[in-house]
Amino acid sequence: MLKVLKQQRDPDRAALREIAKIVRAAGDPWAAARRVLAVLSTHFGVGAGAAGLVHETRAPHEIRATRSQKPRASDPLERVIGQGPRARRAIEEIKEAAAAERPAVLLSGAGAVATAARAIHAMSARSHGPFVQLDCTVWTDTQLEHRLFGHTGGGAGQSSPGCCERARGGTLFLDGIHALSWSAQTKLLRLLEHREFVPLGASAPMPADLRVIAGARRRLEAAVTRGAFRADLYFRLRALTVSLPALHPTAHRDAADP
Numbered sequence: 001m002l003k004v005l006k007q008q009r010d011p012d013r014a015a016l017r018e019i020a021k022i023v024r025a026a027g028d029p030w031a032a033a034r035r036v037l038a039v040l041s042t043h044f045g046v047g048a049g050a051a052g053l054v055h056e057t058r059a060p061h062e063i064r065a066t067r068s069q070k071p072r073a074s075d076p077l078e079r080v081i082g083q084g085p086r087a088r089r090a091i092e093e094i095k096e097a098a099a100a101e102r103p104a105v106l107l108s109g110a111g112a113v114a115t116a117a118r119a120i121h122a123m124s125a126r127s128h129g130p131f132v133q134l135d136c137t138v139w140t141d142t143q144l145e146h147r148l149f150g151h152t153g154g155g156a157g158q159s160s161p162g163c164c165e166r167a168r169g170g171t172l173f174l175d176g177i178h179a180l181s182w183s184a185q186t187k188l189l190r191l192l193e194h195r196e197f198v199p200l201g202a203s204a205p206m207p208a209d210l211r212v213i214a215g216a217r218r219r220l221e222a223a224v225t226r227g228a229f230r231a232d233l234y235f236r237l238r239a240l241t242v243s244l245p246a247l248h249p250t251a252h253r254d255a256a257d258p
Contacts, residue, residue, distance in 0.1 A: 077119055080112045086245040090116070093242040098123035104192055104212045106177075106220075106237040111244030113175060113215040120242075121171040126211055129170025132163045137176035145184050148174075151200035164197050167210040177214040177237070178223055182230070188212070189233045 077094065081087045090111070097105045098120045105120060107113045114133065121131045136144060150162025163172055174180075180188065191197045192212065196205040214237050223229035 077115075080115045082111075082245060084245070086243075090242060090244050094119050095123065097240055097242055100240055101125075102240045103195070104214065104237050104240065106241045107213060107215045107244060108220075108241060109217075109244035109246065111246055113217065113244060114173070116242060116244055117171070117173040117175075117213045117215060120213060121173075121211075124171070124211070126170050129210075130167055131171050131173065132167040133173045133175065134163045135175045136179040141181040141184065144179075144181070145187070146200060148184060149187060149197050149199050151202075153201035159199075162199060164191065164208055164210065165199075165206065169209055171211045171213060173213045173215065175215040177216050178218045178220060178229060180229075185230045185233050189230060189236065192233075192236055 077091045078087065081090055081094075094116050107116050117133070118131060121127060134144075134147060139147060146160070146162065148162050148164060150160055150165055152159040174188075187197060191208045194205075195208050197208050198205045220229055220234050220238075224231045224234050
């Protein structure tokens with residue numbers, strides 16, 4: 001380029017010096033090309049079209065940088081479950097559980113159990129039905145069975161539907177499943193196996209059209225070993241398990257995962 005300019009009759013020496021300086025200091029050839037063509041256009045009236053083209057054209061590294069800055073389409077669950085390897089596996093398991101037709105799902109771990117349960121319900125074929133949640137850890141054994149299965153009798157207006165009846169057509173989320181008494185475990189096993197339950201005080205069973213999601217913040221295997229949790233109920237629940245990573249107090253990213 002310099003040789004061509006020197007062959008012109010009246011070369012602009014200042015322009016040549018400017019171009020030579022640009023070429024010697026060039027670290028980015030694309031940026032240097034833009035500046036050289038701008039000088040040519042200003043001093044000699046040549047290359048104006050090329051200067052405009054180069055100005056509008058981005059260098060390959062600029063294109064890569066722009067692509068890397070594009071926000072990744074994030075899953076809403078990532079804001080609660082997290083974004084690390086274990087969290088991503090848990091999100092996939094949540095989606096698989098939602099699509100499955102099994103009558104029960106076990107959520108294990110110390111993560112966002114309630115959020116995961118609601119997500120499974122919202123993405124399932126039962127999303128049109130109710131979502132009923134019962135915390136099994138805050139009631140006595142008798143109170144828990146009343147709230148879970150309901151009761152009949154005791155005069156007009158004394159019957160009360162339980163969570164199993166209120167969740168008809170939808171999902172029943174039992175948080176803290178480890179706290180169920182042996183009696184309640186036996187009745188829940190009947191519900192899962194025969195799709196029916198018997199309210200307290202009733203003599204005939206009622207059909208159970210619902211899906212059970214059980215949240216276990218403790219290891220049920222240990223409860224089974226101690227004899228505090230029915231092995232047959234545990235094995236029926238664990239057929240479809242979602243393992244939730246623990247939530248960190250300052251971030252949702254479990255970056256320390258192996």
